[in-house]
Amino acid sequence: MEYFIQGEKNKWEVILGLEVHAQISSKSKLFSVAPTSWGGEPNSQVDLVDCGMPGALPVINEYCVEQAVLTGLSLNAEINKMSVFDRKNYFYPDLPQGYQISQFDYPIVGKGFIFIESEGKQKKIGITRLHLEQDAGKSLHDQDIKNSYIDLNRSGCALMEIVSEPDMRSPSDAAEYVKKLRSILKYVGSCDGNMEKGNLRADVNVSVRPFGENMGTRCEIKNVNSIKFIQQAIEYEAKRQVEILEKGQSITQETRLFDPNKIETRSMRGKEESHDYRYFPDPDLPPLMIESNTIEELKKKLPELPDKKKIRFMEELNLNEYDAEILSNDKETANFFEKIVHKRDPKFVTSWITGELFSYLKKIDKTIIESKVTTEKLGNFIDLIMDGTISNRQAKEVFEDYIRSKESAKDFIKKKGLVQVSDESEINNFISKVLQENPKMVDEYNKGKDRLFGFFIGQVMKLSKGKANPTVVNKILKEKLKKI
Amino acid sequence: MSIDNSTVKKVALLARIEILQNEEKILISELNNILGWVDDLKKVDTENIEPMLSVFNESMFMRKDDPKSNFTSEEILKNAPENSSGFFVVPKVIE
Amino acid sequence: MTDYSSLTIQSAISGLRKKDFTSVELTKFFIEKIQKNNELNCFITKTFEIALKKAAESDERILKNSNRQLEGIPIGMKDLFCTNGVKTTAGSKILENFVPFYESTVSKNLWDSGAVMLGKTNMDEFAMGSANTTSFFGNVLNPLKPKSDKNKRLVPGGSSGGSASAVASGLCLAATGSDTGGSIRQPASFCGLVGLKPTYGRCSRFGMIAFASSLDQAGPITKSVEDAALMLQCMASSDEKDSTSSKKKIPNFLDFKKFNLKGKKIGIPKEYSIKGLNENIEKVWKNGTEWFKSEGAEIVEISLPYTEFALPTYYIIAPAEASANLARYDGIRYGFRSNEPNINSLYSKTRAIGFGKEVKRRLMIGTYVLSAGYYDAYYLKALKVRKLISNDFEKAFKSCDLILTPTTPNVAFPIGEKQTDPIEMYLNDVLTVPASLAGLPAISVSAGFNNEMLPIGLQVIGKPFDEISVLAAGSLIERFREF
Ligand SMILES: [Mg+2]
Numbered sequence A: 001m002e003y004f005i006q007g008e009k010n011k012w013e014v015i016l017g018l019e020v021h022a023q024i025s026s027k028s029k030l031f032s033v034a035p036t037s038w039g040g041e042p043n044s045q046v047d048l049v050d051c052g053m054p055g056a057l058p059v060i061n062e063y064c065v066e067q068a069v070l071t072g073l074s075l076n077a078e079i080n081k082m083s084v085f086d087r088k089n090y091f092y093p094d095l096p097q098g099y100q101i102s103q104f105d106y107p108i109v110g111k112g113f114i115f116i117e118s119e120g121k122q123k124k125i126g127i128t129r130l131h132l133e134q135d136a137g138k139s140l141h142d143q144d145i146k147n148s149y150i151d152l153n154r155s156g157c158a159l160m161e162i163v164s165e166p167d168m169r170s171p172s173d174a175a176e177y178v179k180k181l182r183s184i185l186k187y188v189g190s191c192d193g194n195m196e197k198g199n200l201r202a203d204v205n206v207s208v209r210p211f212g213e214n215m216g217t218r219c220e221i222k223n224v225n226s227i228k229f230i231q232q233a234i235e236y237e238a239k240r241q242v243e244i245l246e247k248g249q250s251i252t253q254e255t256r257l258f259d260p261n262k263i264e265t266r267s268m269r270g271k272e273e274s275h276d277y278r279y280f281p282d283p284d285l286p287p288l289m290i291e292s293n294t295i296e297e298l299k300k301k302l303p304e305l306p307d308k309k310k311i312r313f314m315e316e317l318n319l320n321e322y323d324a325e326i327l328s329n330d331k332e333t334a335n336f337f338e339k340i341v342h343k344r345d346p347k348f349v350t351s352w353i354t355g356e357l358f359s360y361l362k363k364i365d366k367t368i369i370e371s372k373v374t375t376e377k378l379g380n381f382i383d384l385i386m387d388g389t390i391s392n393r394q395a396k397e398v399f400e401d402y403i404r405s406k407e408s409a410k411d412f413i414k415k416k417g418l419v420q421v422s423d424e425s426e427i428n429n430f431i432s433k434v435l436q437e438n439p440k441m442v443d444e445y446n447k448g449k450d451r452l453f454g455f456f457i458g459q460v461m462k463l464s465k466g467k468a469n470p471t472v473v474n475k476i477l478k479e480k481l482k483k484i
Numbered sequence B: 001m002s003i004d005n006s007t008v009k010k011v012a013l014l015a016r017i018e019i020l021q022n023e024e025k026i027l028i029s030e031l032n033n034i035l036g037w038v039d040d041l042k043k044v045d046t047e048n049i050e051p052m053l054s055v056f057n058e059s060m061f062m063r064k065d066d067p068k069s070n071f072t073s074e075e076i077l078k079n080a081p082e083n084s085s086g087f088f089v090v091p092k093v094i095e
Numbered sequence C: 001m002t003d004y005s006s007l008t009i010q011s012a013i014s015g016l017r018k019k020d021f022t023s024v025e026l027t028k029f030f031i032e033k034i035q036k037n038n039e040l041n042c043f044i045t046k047t048f049e050i051a052l053k054k055a056a057e058s059d060e061r062i063l064k065n066s067n068r069q070l071e072g073i074p075i076g077m078k079d080l081f082c083t084n085g086v087k088t089t090a091g092s093k094i095l096e097n098f099v100p101f102y103e104s105t106v107s108k109n110l111w112d113s114g115a116v117m118l119g120k121t122n123m124d125e126f127a128m129g130s131a132n133t134t135s136f137f138g139n140v141l142n143p144l145k146p147k148s149d150k151n152k153r154l155v156p157g158g159s160s161g162g163s164a165s166a167v168a169s170g171l172c173l174a175a176t177g178s179d180t181g182g183s184i185r186q187p188a189s190f191c192g193l194v195g196l197k198p199t200y201g202r203c204s205r206f207g208m209i210a211f212a213s214s215l216d217q218a219g220p221i222t223k224s225v226e227d228a229a230l231m232l233q234c235m236a237s238s239d240e241k242d243s244t245s246s247k248k249k250i251p252n253f254l255d256f257k258k259f260n261l262k263g264k265k266i267g268i269p270k271e272y273s274i275k276g277l278n279e280n281i282e283k284v285w286k287n288g289t290e291w292f293k294s295e296g297a298e299i300v301e302i303s304l305p306y307t308e309f310a311l312p313t314y315y316i317i318a319p320a321e322a323s324a325n326l327a328r329y330d331g332i333r334y335g336f337r338s339n340e341p342n343i344n345s346l347y348s349k350t351r352a353i354g355f356g357k358e359v360k361r362r363l364m365i366g367t368y369v370l371s372a373g374y375y376d377a378y379y380l381k382a383l384k385v386r387k388l389i390s391n392d393f394e395k396a397f398k399s400c401d402l403i404l405t406p407t408t409p410n411v412a413f414p415i416g417e418k419q420t421d422p423i424e425m426y427l428n429d430v431l432t433v434p435a436s437l438a439g440l441p442a443i444s445v446s447a448g449f450n451n452e453m454l455p456i457g458l459q460v461i462g463k464p465f466d467e468i469s470v471l472a473a474g475s476l477i478e479r480f481r482e483f
């Protein structure tokens, strides 16, 4: 079903394009050697360019260029062998040079595309361009009644601005697009995708139109930093536009801000007035030339990306599409899965990861890496289930305890007394006892009440405190009942 | 093309330079003189001419990604007209 | 005290080596002379203590025979070069109290060669001017006076006017300058000196306060061509801190002495016989061509057809770049701040008070030509004409090796003249700007006088990175001139 906004008069289509700012995971800044690490004392990670000192000059970071190219390749995009850095001029206290070094007419990466799964369909979303630019510093407005405080630690950090075509049509599309983009960036390693730290943030362009009509005037919602907020912002903004248009008024093109507390967008008063960025080529930086063989070398470095990995999981490991999708979209999960599935049964491993492990991670609200669960820890446990040392049922019961414990799988199970009894003579004893204690039932079973088989199993399990290996119990019980 | 009152005001706002009332008139005439003079360029046929961004035609040196802390925050803040607890301080910026 | 005023770097080096005098003696002499000549206003900041300390260190090195190329040579440093721990103003109120905590590459190279800094020389504000009349720290006077009126004070030229005046009046052995459209060559010409603007990219721009980044280039102002070669040798470097610094090998510039001009073709551009070219200058230019002929060089007439458009092109490109380069002077992180209750008035008052008239004029022009609706008509157009001007030179250098022209259309003029109309001031640079737009090396060497005994410079323009030929030609002028 297509997403739309039902107005009083019309059904409205929502047109969305995103500009995602992704901070490159470099150790030093785009044009200066200052470190980019998180959480330093204010203004302690600042070089001359980052605070716009007189005579400061930009010198480009090779790693950032490579990451932009790699990212471009992963977005199926053209890499421009010549690109140009421009100055985008405006005054703001956290913009120390009085301009941002960005790319305007000649970005490093041109047109590309990615696929997303949204509303039950696969959709192709066009990428318009990717360009490199400097981040600004940080203004703190709440420290003091009269003043704002400026920290330039983030000033000059490398950003990739990834601009999409207006190809999205619903909040879900936008959310899936950002998720997919983040997934790809993390695979490539060019950005850690951390939205909370602001390392990935989106400007959302929203416009609405009656189905089949021409593009409406758009508004840009700046700097939305969570997927939930992106969806909420779009929903609010699209409705707002519909209401205005249905009243017969028109939309003013403007920059808006999303307020996550009030769940609404509002105009950024004043800041937009007479904006004229006066872009011109930065005379401090010659054109950026990238050799064909550099691109070829980088192509070789490109890892297997989520779409391909998903198909391989389906084809080689026989996973269903749903499992293959959730195991491939996050790089860390995929790595974890691939390591653990090696020489083990894919179906069984998959069910343990997507079942027990995922619900545990959700409960503790951590990623696999953060949780510190190792493939060894989980793998050894799975092996003990597979070889019958512990029953699947019991394994599920103690999984959390085991993961939190520091013991090896074997020690843990031993200590807990969970080792499954598979010894036939021992099981034979349990069965004999159960049959002896329930002569009536045996009688009825023999008269044809087959369903009682389950009752005997249950009794045996109870007697063995759940330790009896169900397969063995099954086998011996069948034999014994036959004999009677 | 000639500059009038409102253009001067717009340009002054973009350049963040306050122009006093009594300076405006003379500035307008000076700017118009200069622009009239550079207008000479219109006579030049530049069809099919590539703009010259720089005379520098060597490849750009690219730095390795080695972070260095060349300066302390004390040095960075040393020349600041106003600073407090490690920050540059400006009058409140309203968003 | 012995008078060291007339020493060149070369003669001072040999004096120091022969122990005729020490660097401390030299330095003390210049310190005293600077103090006696305060009225020239050559220095914004005097660094006498540093100078004496460095001179003493140099003397020790000389004793140990471990002297470097400019060991113990007292020089002036244009106040456009950031010097660690020493106030650097670019001649502007907005940087009145700015003390860098880093060193420009050019100044660092000079200190590493043993040069001794006497102080930071006065200059037009942000290097915007051709008479040294736009400095916040006051006008610089030319030490030379017209023969007929010894009370008349002349401009030293600009923007490196403090440097030129200081060298001409014997306050230091040499000085650094920076040349965006003629700011080394024109004051050298007005003060009877040698001024060398190297090829764009030869000297690092790191730590040099930017005026127009695609044009700015550091260079020396000296008393002799040999001194210019020596200074350039120490100033130039391939610098990884400047993305427009050339990686080309730096030659031994003193090899100019071995360079033979016999059979070389000297181009005389007909377009440089501009209207308003002073007739004395025209005559000196003629003499110059004769000197080259007598040395066995061939004189060829060449054409640089787009010359007349160079100045308007320059006065679009340079202010446009400046409008962005000077945006950082906003009263927030350093420099002058006008305290205001809100940020926008802080910006506009700070910049209105902190910048002088000429700077503001150029920032307005630069902002205008980049703004929406005017970019194509002005800025982009200028970039295209710049290409044509550069093509002119490229073509010309197919039929000649060097180009000989006058440096300026006029000699040094009295302070206060050409002040009312900015364009009249801009015309000073008409003969120097084309080579700047093309990024070419060019030298100005004093070649003669007018009837008021005011110096006239000839300019030699060379092919990119061919400073050696340019120096050789300059040296020829030096040998043939009649003084
Ligand atoms: Mg944007």
Ligand SMILES: [Zn+2]
Binding pocket: A021, A133, A161
């Ligand atoms: Zn951006």
